[in-house]
Amino acid sequence: xxxxxxxxxxxxxxxxxxxxxxxxxxxxxxxxxxxxxxxxxxxxxxxxxxxxxxxxxxxxxxxxxxxxxxxxxxxxxxxxxxxxxxxxxxxxxxxxxxxxxxxxxxxxxx
Amino acid sequence: xxxxxxxxxxxxxxxxxxxxxxxxxxxxxxxxxxxxxxxxxxxxxxxxxxxxxxxxxxxxxxxxxxxxxxxxxxxxxxxxxxxxxxxxxxxxxxxxxxxxxxxxxxxxxxxxxxxx
Numbered sequence: 001x002x003x004x005x006x007x008x009x010x011x012x013x014x015x016x017x018x019x020x021x022x023x024x025x026x027x028x029x030x031x032x033x034x035x036x037x038x039x040x041x042x043x044x045x046x047x048x049x050x051x052x053x054x055x056x057x058x059x060x061x062x063x064x065x066x067x068x069x070x071x072x073x074x075x076x077x078x079x080x081x082x083x084x085x086x087x088x089x090x091x092x093x094x095x096x097x098x099x100x101x102x103x104x105x106x107x108x109x110x
Numbered sequence: 111x112x113x114x115x116x117x118x119x120x121x122x123x124x125x126x127x128x129x130x131x132x133x134x135x136x137x138x139x140x141x142x143x144x145x146x147x148x149x150x151x152x153x154x155x156x157x158x159x160x161x162x163x164x165x166x167x168x169x170x171x172x173x174x175x176x177x178x179x180x181x182x183x184x185x186x187x188x189x190x191x192x193x194x195x196x197x198x199x200x201x202x203x204x205x206x207x208x209x210x211x212x213x214x215x216x217x218x219x220x221x222x223x224x225x226x
Binding site: 004006033035040041042043044045048086088097098099100101102103 | 143145151152153154155158168169198200202204214215216217218219220
């Protein structure tokens, strides 16, 4: 089965609203990372967050290893936040593979 | 600034033809990866490598070969391209996993492959 489940699959917000994106993992994890991707674009790391809470501007990531989940909170969304957000994890079983979720497509409208 | 460059950025290939996608990194990273992304899907790992002259199979290696002739270069080879291999391919590099520093991935811009 899928090791990484992301929700929601897609999300539409009005500018200024907050967003909460979730990732759940079916296995233990060694580390995890959030990426942002513009349509047709490359992936840019948003957070490397193996555990705990990290904040950068309007973005906050919280990873709870024991519960095998991570979240990405976007406050006061802006049109430029639109795109796809993917989470990725390195399983705790060892090795060097990085496994990705299917992503959350975010559309922020005026 | 870490850099991963891919070539070609886009390509149209004929079914049954050979396709080589190239990746070059200037990050001095040991690990390199090839992923494919299909519309509406996340990234799936095809092949990866943690040292020159060695490659490992990822989750979907069938129909693909990989080559790592040096630390900086990592190629993905489709010997007999098929329609199902139409996708966007991403190369990435990372440092070795050491404690909490982990595998922060740096991606290239992607190579869009259309097989007709």
